[in-house]
Amino acid sequence: MLIVRGAIKDYDWGVVDGLQAWSGQATGAPQAELWFGVHPGGPSPLVDMAGEPTGEHLADHFDIAAIPLLVKLLAAARPLSVQVHPERELAAAGWLNQQQPGEPLVYSDPFEKTEMLVALEDFEAFAGWRPSDQAAAVLAGLTGTDDAVAALRRGDRADAIRALLAVATPATVQGLGAAARHAGLTDDEVAAYETVARMYPDDRGALLTPLLAYVRLAAGEAVYVPAGVPHSYIRGTGLEVMTSSDNVIRLGLTGKPVFVEHALGALSEELEPQLMRVSHGDLIWPVNAPFVVRMITSGQERIPHGAYRILLLIDGSARVVSEFGEVTLRPGTAAVISADDPDSFVEADGLIAIVQSTER
Template sequence: MASIVRGSVKDYDWGIVDGLAAWCGGPTGRPQAELWFGVHPASPSPVVDEHRNPTGGHLADLYGVDQVPLLVKLLAAAQPLSVQVHPRAALAAQSWLAQQEPGSQQILADSYEKTELIVALEPFEAFVGWRSLPKTIEILADVPAAAAAVEYLRAGQVIAAIRALLAMEDVDSAVRLLPAAVRAAGMPADECAAYDMVVSTYPGDRGALLTAMLQYVALETGSAIYVPAGVPHSYIRGLGLEVMTTSDNVLRLGLTAKPMFIDEALDALDLTAEPQVMTLNVGDAITPAGAPFAVTLLDGRAGEQSPERIESGRYRLVLSIEGSTSVRFADDEPAHAVVLDPGSAAVLAVDEPALLVSTTGLAALVEDRNITS
């Protein structure tokens, strides 16, 4: 049968207190930010079925990154994450190779591109992709200390404008002025509230000014946004299902106390790539243009449904989110099915058979799109 795993929890400060308790074994009284399902060495998933791994090891003991090319997370954000960007494949490989030299600064976590999709399980807010230049200029023009950045923007020099914002001297007062500048530009109430939150959470942080250059996106439950490598973003708050390539490469530009590598982050920025916002139709696969994966939500909350057949020839992961989810190989008898409770997942390698999946609640099916014959 497939490997059955649980998620590996991350308690980053920006997480919701006990926000993932329903999926990670219960409350801890601490922030629960992310639950990882995959083989990334930073937090590989524990295998819980005794048949596949009787010693109680991790999924990484069974498979490598080539066999498990996707990392799936549940993400619960109570406050904004850093303004960040992920490198494309060529830059990630080049930078990773360079940092293997003795004495080199360790900047990346691995050698892989990171591209990702976030599906809102509850209303979810984010800054993602570039705001239009005229609107960015309108906002920052009301922040006197940002005058140099505004001039660069008027000349179409986006990277120079970012450098000017990050080099600003009177940053405290500039950040305090930002919410008023956003309101004066006529932004909606929920976006203005997001800026209030950013400034109160990160007073005096230059990264707050960078968010004026980014689009504000409010996702309703069931909507999703695809973030290609090179697209700047900062998730603000909410609960979501996140699917990405197996990478933890994050280059930060602000809203963080973690190390920032500004030159490398600016090199990774893509001024033309755009995020894709989409709405899920239950049972239909989300296949963002250019994405190396597909995501399908299976919803059995309205009553009994026929099992979904998931073909072989690709990496697959089935995550139980709500209720119980039954998985079995297509040629097996129903009695051989394994039932997943919320927070557990079935992982199938490319050479394992077709699968039948049914759920009494909500489940996510994640598939690699680099399909082999």
């Protein structure tokens, strides 16, 4: 059993000092994500019982194959990119292909990225496809979108996406909120589209958001987003659990490179996000997911051996005990238990996330 802290990411969409309670530092800059895992994009530092860095990283003890999950704390002040993650075969083939000279760098690693967001407060997201007739009704209220609306009405979502990203009138984005209201969407959705238009007035990727379903989560509720499902997180603080990959193929709302045809190749028409309407204490177990999550607020829980687990303390205090000793966690630190470790017990007085791999 090892204790880690998160590796901080200062992406521009983060909340200024938004993760301070867990990062332990005020930087006066956006704090977007804290990574708990061994991914080379953000290897977690090991800390001692007093919470001080030991100079080592989790990746010094385990490789990415032994630690199949990446856990993050995320604070979004404004919408993240419209994105899709590749499933297993596509990631492996794409990664291999881009080793050839001249190929664009689309993939960060050869692994599938399937993820779940557990809201720690009120959280808004776009995830999965909005029904096409509803999407067409919104887009029909914008100028220059006739080709996209026609493509959508004949069932060709890929062509609709291509047409929206080629819209000639940049000011079209400004009309998103009014078009959403005119199409009869809820006040929450209208407000979300107004936010997108205000934050990304010059980004045609904003025009893709009407294609996506709107999701609002209360604290403790979760949305599971399998690889292939389009999404864009809008606002809020959450716990994010994913397979150990950083493969993000973007379509818009970003200053980073956009790979439209790669994204179209990764998007699924059939897969849908799963909404988990749960409260703290329940097991969050999406169908076919490579992980399960339990959010515990108090009491004792046995952690049987045989699977990789990460126990991340979000609030309060917790003790983790095994035959090898015991550790006390503070918020923003996590106990990492490998598949070979013996049974252990966690005793929590606060909020702790127990994330378990179901792969091994």
